[in-house]
Amino acid sequence: MFSKRHDSLRVQLLLWLLIPLLLLFVFNAWLSNRAAVAVANGAFDRLLSASAEAIAEDVEVQDGAIKVDLPYAALQLLESNMQERIFYRVVAPDGKTITGYDDLPMPTRAMPAGDESLPYRADYRGEPVYLVALSKQLYGAALAAPVTIIVAETGEARQALSHRIVADALLRQSLLIAAAAVLVWYGLVRGLRPLERLRASIAARPTSDLAPIEAAGVPSEVRTLISALNHHTARIERLQSGRQQLIADASHQMRTPLAEIRTQIEYTLRQSDPVLLRQTLTDVHADVSALGQLLSQLLLLARSDPDASPDQRIEPLDLGRLVQSTTLEFVAAARRREIDIAYDAPAQRAEVLGNPLLLRELIGNLLDNAMQHGRHGGHVVARVIADYGVALEVEDDGPGVPEDERARVFERFFRGKGRESPGSGLGLAIVRNIAESHRARIDLRVGSDGAGLCVRVTFQAAPQLGTGTTSRAPAPVASGAGTPVAWNGPETPAAPARPRSP
Amino acid sequence: MRLLLVEDSLKLATWLSRALQQHGFAVDSIHDGAQADALLRTEKYDAIVLDLSLPSMDGLVVLQRLRESGVASPVIVLTARGDLEDRVKGLNLGADDYLVKPFDLSELEARLNAVIRRAHGVSAPVVCLGPLQYESSGRTFTIGGRRLNLRPKEHAVLEVLLLRTGKVVSKSALHDRVFSMDAAAGQDAVEVYIHRLRKQLVDTGLAIVTLRGLGYVLEAA
Numbered sequence: 001m002f003s004k005r006h007d008s009l010r011v012q013l014l015l016w017l018l019i020p021l022l023l024l025f026v027f028n029a030w031l032s033n034r035a036a037v038a039v040a041n042g043a044f045d046r047l048l049s050a051s052a053e054a055i056a057e058d059v060e061v062q063d064g065a066i067k068v069d070l071p072y073a074a075l076q077l078l079e080s081n082m083q084e085r086i087f088y089r090v091v092a093p094d095g096k097t098i099t100g101y102d103d104l105p106m107p108t109r110a111m112p113a114g115d116e117s118l119p120y121r122a123d124y125r126g127e128p129v130y131l132v133a134l135s136k137q138l139y140g141a142a143l144a145a146p147v148t149i150i151v152a153e154t155g156e157a158r159q160a161l162s163h164r165i166v167a168d169a170l171l172r173q174s175l176l177i178a179a180a181a182v183l184v185w186y187g188l189v190r191g192l193r194p195l196e197r198l199r200a201s202i203a204a205r206p207t208s209d210l211a212p213i214e215a216a217g218v219p220s221e222v223r224t225l226i227s228a229l230n231h232h233t234a235r236i237e238r239l240q241s242g243r244q245q246l247i248a249d250a251s252h253q254m255r256t257p258l259a260e261i262r263t264q265i266e267y268t269l270r271q272s273d274p275v276l277l278r279q280t281l282t283d284v285h286a287d288v289s290a291l292g293q294l295l296s297q298l299l300l301l302a303r304s305d306p307d308a309s310p311d312q313r314i315e316p317l318d319l320g321r322l323v324q325s326t327t328l329e330f331v332a333a334a335r336r337r338e339i340d341i342a343y344d345a346p347a348q349r350a351e352v353l354g355n356p357l358l359l360r361e362l363i364g365n366l367l368d369n370a371m372q373h374g375r376h377g378g379h380v381v382a383r384v385i386a387d388y389g390v391a392l393e394v395e396d397d398g399p400g401v402p403e404d405e406r407a408r409v410f411e412r413f414f415r416g417k418g419r420e421s422p423g424s425g426l427g428l429a430i431v432r433n434i435a436e437s438h439r440a441r442i443d444l445r446v447g448s449d450g451a452g453l454c455v456r457v458t459f460q461a462a463p464q465l466g467t468g469t470t471s472r473a474p475a476p477v478a479s480g481a482g483t484p485v486a487w488n489g490p491e492t493p494a495a496p497a498r499p500r501s502p
Numbered sequence: 503m504r505l506l507l508v509e510d511s512l513k514l515a516t517w518l519s520r521a522l523q524q525h526g527f528a529v530d531s532i533h534d535g536a537q538a539d540a541l542l543r544t545e546k547y548d549a550i551v552l553d554l555s556l557p558s559m560d561g562l563v564v565l566q567r568l569r570e571s572g573v574a575s576p577v578i579v580l581t582a583r584g585d586l587e588d589r590v591k592g593l594n595l596g597a598d599d600y601l602v603k604p605f606d607l608s609e610l611e612a613r614l615n616a617v618i619r620r621a622h623g624v625s626a627p628v629v630c631l632g633p634l635q636y637e638s639s640g641r642t643f644t645i646g647g648r649r650l651n652l653r654p655k656e657h658a659v660l661e662v663l664l665l666r667t668g669k670v671v672s673k674s675a676l677h678d679r680v681f682s683m684d685a686a687a688g689q690d691a692v693e694v695y696i697h698r699l700r701k702q703l704v705d706t707g708l709a710i711v712t713l714r715g716l717g718y719v720l721e722a723a
Contacts, residue, residue, distance in 0.1 A: 289604070
């Protein structure tokens with residue numbers, strides 16, 4: 001609870017305000033006290049000086065002797081305060097006390113010139129006293145030196161005055177601080193009210209509501225936070241709708257073959273033909289294998305989604321070796337279709353930053369695609385190019401893809417017109433996902449002999465990131481309408497696409 | 503050949519062990535990770551087929567403990583997880599091969615044969631490809647009963663190609679197998695022997711196919 005309160009913006013701001021204010025209050029109290037003492041001393045010292053001067057008026061020389069006829073008024077002047085005790089002393093030039101308390105201490109400093117009085121402090125009869133000394137030149141006396149008049153008082157009155165001044169100042173300051181605290185609290189409560197409204201409106205939303213948060217009526221500082229939140233939410237929404245679409249597509253794609261399989265099995269179970277039974281089992285085996293393939297492709301598609309996948313580890317890798325070793329894995333399948341499979345190495349080492357497992361899937365899907373759609377007994381070439389940039393190509397000499405379908409082949413479950421496609425329809429969608437998460441560009445063009453299809457994946461020049469593993473860079477924002485893959489159309493010069501024909 | 507099948511799905515285990523028994527293995531079937539771990543402390547098997555998601559002990563843990571206790575029996579891991587990272591982890595922990603469910607039965611059998619052969623370090627006494635036969639004891643090649651007369655280097659090249667049937671043998675791998683380390687012959691020398699071998703194999707239904715950038719593969723038509 002306590003720590004929770006410390007998390008509150010209000011408490012934090014208030015603490016930030018009040019703690020320095022209290023420190024300032026203490027410092028100011030010290031300053032006020034100094035000033036008050038100075039004021040009180042000044043006032044009371046002037047009063048003492050006035051008393052000393054009044055006494056001095058009455059110091060006379062009569063018949064060569066110094067006489068003091070202390071006026072009652074002078075003493076009355078001194079007795080302004082009941083608690084205070086006052087002392088006086090008139091000292092002859094020879095140091096003898098003419099009248100008053102002869103043990104009252106003399107000033108330790110030299111008397112100022114002229115008729116200036118000298119205030120000073122000393123201890124008298126065991127307590128501190130405030131004294132003023134005044135010298136008066138007497139004429140006609142035997143001695144040329146002046147007499148000294150000393151008036152002293154105990155400090156109760158002046159202390160009372162200074163205390164009153166300080167107390168007054170501190171009281172006013174405390175009131176100011178209290179008022180500031182109240183006003184700040186009130187201001188914060190009012191100022192944070194939009195945040196509270198925002199919190200309530202977000203909390204009241206249903207989980208499925210991913211619409212942007214209304215930024216109207218909130219302070220500009222919070223508006224940037226809201227726009228960041230909205231940006232994030234938009235990403236999640238894209239992801240979610242993508243996932244939902246994928247699930248819908250997937251269930252559709254799996255229901256149809258499952259229905260086929262069930263029908264086939266149910267029909268066969270009603271017959272008692274052992275030949276049919278064998279035929280059906282063989283067919284079902286092929287169908288189930290295809291379903292398994294479809295399922296793993298779907299999982300791979302979901303996992304390779306650049307929006308969805310958690311940070312994949314990327315590392316510098318030799319694209320040539322990766323393409324060669326992946327191509328080797330496809331040799332057996334290629335030879336079964338009597339396809340002449342080849343690998344063209346780059347002129348120099350082709351290094352890219354990437355996730356080796358995902359890139360292997362990318363290459364594998366391209367090769368698989370080339371073999372599915374290529375010509376039986378034809379050629380499939382995997383190629384790595386390292387000149388100005390690093391790219392890989394997979395080329396077949398099959399019927400190719402008509403130009404108007406090229407942008408769509410990356411859509412999942414897309415199948416060209418009038419083709420009974422053997423694949424899962426996901427291979428190129430997976431390729432697109434993986435390319436996108438590697439910030440690579442995909443181009444389709446006609447194969448080098450004017451036939452077939454060549455898919456080129458161009459990698460961005462590897463930035464100098466050192467050799468350690470780094471986290472995946474964010475995928476580029478999709479640009480343009482339609483496919484998010486940078487789409488450059490057929491490279492020039494390229495032979496016109498030949499429509500696929502039997 | 504004794505085989506331990508560790509698979510928690512009873513149905514899959516039943517059908518798999520039936521199929522593998524038909525293939526000639528003596529199969530023990532067990533459905534629990536901890537039990538498999540205990541059994542493997544006392545029993546010796548020629549190969550282990552290990553599912554990863556098991557009750558009471560994860561398959562990867564079973565594998566790790568097996569390897570830590572020094573048992574070198576080949577292990578083929580089966581999994582429905584299919585994670586790319588999982589596969590790497592399994593192989594790093596000492597699995598010899600890896601199959602993602604669903605898999606082809608014939609694929610599993612082929613891989614079992616391969617890992618067992620690799621573990622025992624012996625090749626079959628007679629290797630055949632189409633009309634071509636090779637007896638490893640006498641180191642003789644025959645085609646349709648007719649003995650092939652090969653020079654030593656040609657013999658070595660054909661032996662490598664035959665023993666790796668269906669796989670591509672790269673030019674550099676061939677070179678390393680056929681020429682000794684100090685031989686001055688470059689990799690192009692391999693082409694000479696391939697050329698000579700092709701002449702010998704004309705009209706036999708066998709062909710050495712060159713796959714550009716990859717290597718050579720021996721095929722029966």
